[in-house]
Amino acid sequence: MKNLIKSPFSELKRVFKTEDSRFLLATGLKVSGISFLVTVFIYWFLLQVMRLNYAFFRAHGFPAIEESPFLDLIMGEALDNVPVLFAFHIILFFIGVYVGWLILRPFRVIAEYSEAVLDNPNAIYRVEEFSTYNLLTRFSEFFFEFLRESRKRGEIISNSIPPQYSKIHKPVFDRIFMLHFGILLVIISISSAVFIIENTSSVYASMVELATKTLKNQTSVSRYLSEQLFILDDIVVLTVVLIAFSYTLLGLHLYAKVSGAAFGIFSTMRSFMKGNHTSRVHLVGHAYLRDYTRKLNKYLDHIQNIFGKEQSKN
Numbered sequence: 001m002k003n004l005i006k007s008p009f010s011e012l013k014r015v016f017k018t019e020d021s022r023f024l025l026a027t028g029l030k031v032s033g034i035s036f037l038v039t040v041f042i043y044w045f046l047l048q049v050m051r052l053n054y055a056f057f058r059a060h061g062f063p064a065i066e067e068s069p070f071l072d073l074i075m076g077e078a079l080d081n082v083p084v085l086f087a088f089h090i091i092l093f094f095i096g097v098y099v100g101w102l103i104l105r106p107f108r109v110i111a112e113y114s115e116a117v118l119d120n121p122n123a124i125y126r127v128e129e130f131s132t133y134n135l136l137t138r139f140s141e142f143f144f145e146f147l148r149e150s151r152k153r154g155e156i157i158s159n160s161i162p163p164q165y166s167k168i169h170k171p172v173f174d175r176i177f178m179l180h181f182g183i184l185l186v187i188i189s190i191s192s193a194v195f196i197i198e199n200t201s202s203v204y205a206s207m208v209e210l211a212t213k214t215l216k217n218q219t220s221v222s223r224y225l226s227e228q229l230f231i232l233d234d235i236v237v238l239t240v241v242l243i244a245f246s247y248t249l250l251g252l253h254l255y256a257k258v259s260g261a262a263f264g265i266f267s268t269m270r271s272f273m274k275g276n277h278t279s280r281v282h283l284v285g286h287a288y289l290r291d292y293t294r295k296l297n298k299y300l301d302h303i304q305n306i307f308g309k310e311q312s313k314n
Helices: 008-014 019-059 067-080 082-119 134-153 175-214 218-227 230-273 287-313
Strands: none
Touching: 019 082, 019 175, 019 230, 019 287, 082 134, 082 175, 082 230, 082 287, 134 230, 134 287, 175 230, 230 287
């Protein structure tokens, strides 16, 4: 079974052409979009602080220039960071694409095995050591082995469902998946938070430097700015809270996108093993998995046709 798992970035060649590639694109935009929106919000917050400081500086001898040139001087540091800002979020976008690829990988493996085994009945379904969706991947391994043995014997063998699978009647919370997925999102969150904090801190430092050099009353300026240091702490706290909250919601959102589908495929496989050989996967609202489920259904049709002919002969 060659090329079972394709590169995530090879999917970008099919952007807008298939539902799964659109899912990857949307995931990439969500991952990078959260960081970008938080960055814009923090800069807006910092801008309001600058405008208040401008009013204070004008009242204490700042040169009689308009507000806009003052802000231009301060925002020069921010503008210098614009290329880095976009480069960082482009990288985040591709990381998001990779996250989407990881989410779809178990379904893709099932689909590509279902397609490959039609030509090679002896193909062995292998689950990666650190695969996601423990319920789906472990049971699918058991299910495909069951079908492989059935094809060897020429009949559907009797096989009982393991107890740990027989009592599952709704999607279960996959702790292993959430642990692996959560670690990846934590790394993205920390990277985004550090990037935002470093950039806003540099802009704030530019403001302090300009004010210190320009204002005549150095004592009052120093005191005012030292009293204002809590704003930096607020920016750090606000950034961390917004990033952590947003990426937590994103993680739950992405998990909900596929957890129900994983249970649906698992239920179909279990039902097939119990003797309902007309059971097929029918997922509503999961267009990005449709191509994968079609391949699995095609394999189940093939199995049903084989054993249907065998039964008619007997």
